[in-house]
Amino acid sequence: MHWNQINFNNFIFTIYNCERSEFNKYIMANKPDNKRKKYRAPRGTSDYLPKRAAQLHYLDSQAAEIFERYGYRRIITPTFEDTDLFSRSIGESSDIVRKEMYTFNDKAGRSLTLRPEATAPVVRAYIEHKLHSEIKPVKLYYIGSMFRYERPQAGRYREFWQLGVEALGSPKPLIDAEVIVLLVDYLKSLALNDLVLHIGSMGDDKCRLPYTKKLRQELEPKAEAMCPDCQQRLKLNPLRVFDCKNKVCRAIIAEAPKITDNLCDECANHLVQVEKGIIGAGIKYQLDPTLVRGFDYYTRTTFEVRSPLLGAQSALGGGGRYDNLIAEYGGPATPAIGFALGMERVLLALEAEQVKLDIEISPDLFVAVVDNTDRPEAFRILTDLRRYGLAAEMDYMARSLRSQMKLADKLGSEFVIILGPDELKSGRVAIKNMATGAERKVSLDQIADSIKNLKSEPKGE
Ligand SMILES: [Zn+2]
Ligand SMILES: [Zn+2]
Incomplete structure (x- = not known):
């Protein structure tokens, strides 16, 4: 020892x-x-400066409101997990596990990975905390950044933000419909219109294997003409050939048998019921027999929402059913479905559709001073107003009164008060409406109430 x-x-x-x-x-x-070295954000990451951060926050708060209306509750899981949590769920053969994970050893030699997606962590938490004993389905949503070592391009980053939902516990097609309708309703609530919903099915244990065999038999004789990636896919997971963007491959794949024509009765019926639910919600969709999601764990329903305006990276979000995943992790057999949405992609789609998010933050009131010596008193009043619930601002750069008024205008302040010796002596001040120039005299202790009243007045002309 x-x-x-x-x-x-x-x-x-x-x-x-x-x-x-x-x-x-x-x-x-x-x-x-040292003096010359310029530090930059790591490749594939970006700073969300206040304007863009506010946009992201808007997507986040809008999601929270709508998801909660649909009965989903927020869950927060760690940013990193044991590496094999992901290799097991996403599949060893997937690009994410083979090339794109941020994996590192911690000081005790544990292999950890920055989460590339959130379904596996949510499922891990579901099992770890025995959420299966709660009311089913257990409906959860998450918002957070994910990490993938990919070639950065528009709409694809190494740290990117996702929001998503998971509904765990129900095998019924109507919960599929709910999750899909929620995704579309959320995007529409952001005033996005140019959206195409694709619906497909991956089948289940009963029908996927025979179909995969059939697909491989059909494509193997043509494999030489296909790209190296597809040749690899044919060996590891033939369904993935549908992801290929190569023209020659696509022509060959177009002739291949489709899974939607090869579903067992139960899977075919499930798909029909999901479609009925979506139609009932008044949402248009395209049945897409080639919609094969990149993760190994999907079963039956798959879906994706695309924005045709975004070109190559057109998928805003999507998901599917994963009835086997929880049992695979050692939890009780639990059917489940969820989606994930790329928040940067959504911002790109908003830009492409020229939707302006109404998220400008400007003060209600700017407190200006005539004399420098009045600043401490102005600060005291300012603090009172803020505590009362107003967004109020003053100058901290010893600007002249004229410059303070310019600043108030620049900040977009709705009202201004000017504190001078007369105002402080009489205890009365004029509240000036910056847009109309109209003034109203009030006593100092009634500024906040007056501004709240003025703000609720209908806007004239
Ligand atoms: Zn290919
Ligand atoms: Zn089936």
Whole structure:
């Protein structure tokens, strides 16, 4: 024990020393450059400056409102998980697991991965906390950033934001319809109109295997003409050939048998019932026999919403049913369905449709001062107004009164008060409407009430 400890300490000591000298060497070597070095956000990531952050927040709060209206409750899971949680659910053969995961060892040697998607973490939490003993279906939603090591391009980032829902516990087609209708209703609530909903089915254990066999038999003789990726797919997971964008492959695949023509009776009936639900909700869709989702865990219903305006990265979001995943993780057999939506894609679609989000943040009131010496008193009043619930602002740069008025205008403040010696002495101040120039005199302790009243008045002319 003692020996171990010494050794252990020696080890630490050595590492520490080495790190320190390496660090010093680095600093010395880089000293002249240090001032010039420009730090940038890592490739494929971006800063959400206030304007864009406000847009993202708008998508987030709108989602929370609508998802909760549909009975979904928020769940927050860790940003990283054990690596095999993902390799197991997403599938070893998928591009995500093979090439795109941010995997690292922590200091204790555990293999961890920044989440590339959130369904597996939600399912893990569902099992870990025995949520199956709660009222079913258990309806959850999440909002968070995900990580994939992909080639960055418009609408594709290495850290990107997703929101999504999972409904766990019901095998019935109407819950599929609910999840799909929720996705479409949410996008429509953002004033997006140019949307195409694709619906498909992946079949189940009973019918997918025979179909996969049939597909492989059909395509193998033509494999040489197909791209290397597809040749690989034919070996590992033939269904994935439907993801191929290669022209030659697409022509060959177009002739191949479709899963929707090869479903067992139960799966075919399930699909019909889902369609009925969607039609009942007044939503148009396209039945898409080639809609095969990228993850191994999907069964039966698959769906995707695309914006034709976005070109190659047209999918805004999608999902499907995953009836086997929870049992595969050692949980009780639990049918489930969910979707995930790419928030950056949604922002791109809003831009493409020229939808302006009404999220400008501007103060209700700007407190201007005549004399510098009145600033502490102005600050006191400002703080009172804020505590009362008004968005209020003042100048902290010792600007002249004229510049303060310009600033109030620039900030888009609706009202302004000017505090001068007269106002402070009489205890009365004029509230000026910046748009109309109209003024109203009130006592200092009634500013907040007056502004609340003025704001609720119908806007003239
Ligand atoms: Zn191909
Ligand atoms: Zn089936």
